[in-house]
Amino acid sequence: MPRLDNAFLESILDEVRPLLRQGQVASYIPALAQVPADQLGVAVCTHDGQLLTAGDASQRFSIQSISKVLSLTVAMTRYSEQDLWQRVGKDPSGQPFNSLVQLEMEQGIPRNPFINAGALVVCDMLQSRLSAPRQQMLTLVRRLSGVEDIHYDRQVASSELAHSARNAAIAWLMKSFDNFHNDVNTVLENYFHYCALSMNCEELARCFRYLISPELCKVLFRQELNHRQVSHINALMMTSGMYNAAGEFAWRVGLPAKSGVGGGIVAIVPGKMSIAVWSPALDQFGNSLAGTAVLEHISDRLAFSVF
Numbered sequence: 001m002p003r004l005d006n007a008f009l010e011s012i013l014d015e016v017r018p019l020l021r022q023g024q025v026a027s028y029i030p031a032l033a034q035v036p037a038d039q040l041g042v043a044v045c046t047h048d049g050q051l052l053t054a055g056d057a058s059q060r061f062s063i064q065s066i067s068k069v070l071s072l073t074v075a076m077t078r079y080s081e082q083d084l085w086q087r088v089g090k091d092p093s094g095q096p097f098n099s100l101v102q103l104e105m106e107q108g109i110p111r112n113p114f115i116n117a118g119a120l121v122v123c124d125m126l127q128s129r130l131s132a133p134r135q136q137m138l139t140l141v142r143r144l145s146g147v148e149d150i151h152y153d154r155q156v157a158s159s160e161l162a163h164s165a166r167n168a169a170i171a172w173l174m175k176s177f178d179n180f181h182n183d184v185n186t187v188l189e190n191y192f193h194y195c196a197l198s199m200n201c202e203e204l205a206r207c208f209r210y211l212i213s214p215e216l217c218k219v220l221f222r223q224e225l226n227h228r229q230v231s232h233i234n235a236l237m238m239t240s241g242m243y244n245a246a247g248e249f250a251w252r253v254g255l256p257a258k259s260g261v262g263g264g265i266v267a268i269v270p271g272k273m274s275i276a277v278w279s280p281a282l283d284q285f286g287n288s289l290a291g292t293a294v295l296e297h298i299s300d301r302l303a304f305s306v307f
């Protein structure tokens with residue numbers, strides 16, 4: 001088995017670089033369409049906090065839907081299990097992340113918290129309970145990653161707000177089923193800001209270390225989040241973190257993970273490490289094409305698949 005070090009990560013990136021010409025940078029959010037596609041980075045944060053990196057690991061990007069794991073985590077600390085899960089499901093959707101069809105058929109209850117509808121319900125719940133939802137998210141992310149100067153990319157947030165027809169439609173549809181309680185625009189703005197968190201692979205790998213094990217979660221969240229909730233989040237990442245490619249991803253990589261249309265993916269190797277990869281060009285499901293390949297190679301070489 002190869003040794004996991006910076007040189008090993010570099011060699012994986014070299015193997016994957018030919019794929020950089022494949023895939024498409026997200027263009028439905030104009031601010032993201034300008035990001036050069038030929039970038040590739042990876043960072044690993046081990047259980048004991050050691051950081052390994054390769055490629056463009058210190059280049060910041062828009063974390064987009066990776067933030068859905070963070071907003072769910074905060075909601076889990078503020079709502080009882082029963083109150084939270086009666087408003088959003090725990091099953092894979094088998095549909096694109098911004099689909100409306102299923103939501104209409106299932107009376108405004110989103111399948112899971114990692115599709116847009118589910119994340120919007122979670123943000124609606126946070127709006128009801130938090131005094132300053134955006135500031136509190138920044139405080140959490142800065143604390144978890146140990147980096148003070150993490151910010152929202154205002155250009156990305158306003159670009160999304162200017163092109164928010166579909167997400168607004170999702171929110172209004174849920175309101176019609178009484179599963180959305182606050183002002184739609186206020187919640188959309190919070191949601192877009194969370195998506196517009198600007199972070200790099202090093203910061204993301206550090207930030208998601210709390211999902212590696214119950215012991216780490218206890219250190220990082222004290223009584224706020226228990227070990228059961230940590231396994232719940234990992235289970236949801238495994239079944240729904242990669243949208244309608246979750247099955248394919250489980251087959252190829254076999255790790256709980258969450259992607260974003262900025263091209264980032266965070267994966268957890270339970271008990272061992274958190275991994276963040278980034279490459280902006282996406283596959284047809286909206287997941288980083290080269291990023292998925294990097295995770296596949298790492299998981300394959302080091303036998304990380306949980307299956």
Ligand SMILES: NC(=O)CC[C@H](N)C(=O)O
Binds near residue numbers: 064097098116192
């Ligand atoms: N998959 C994603 O990263 C989607 C997030 C994006 N902000 C949206 O709402 O469409």
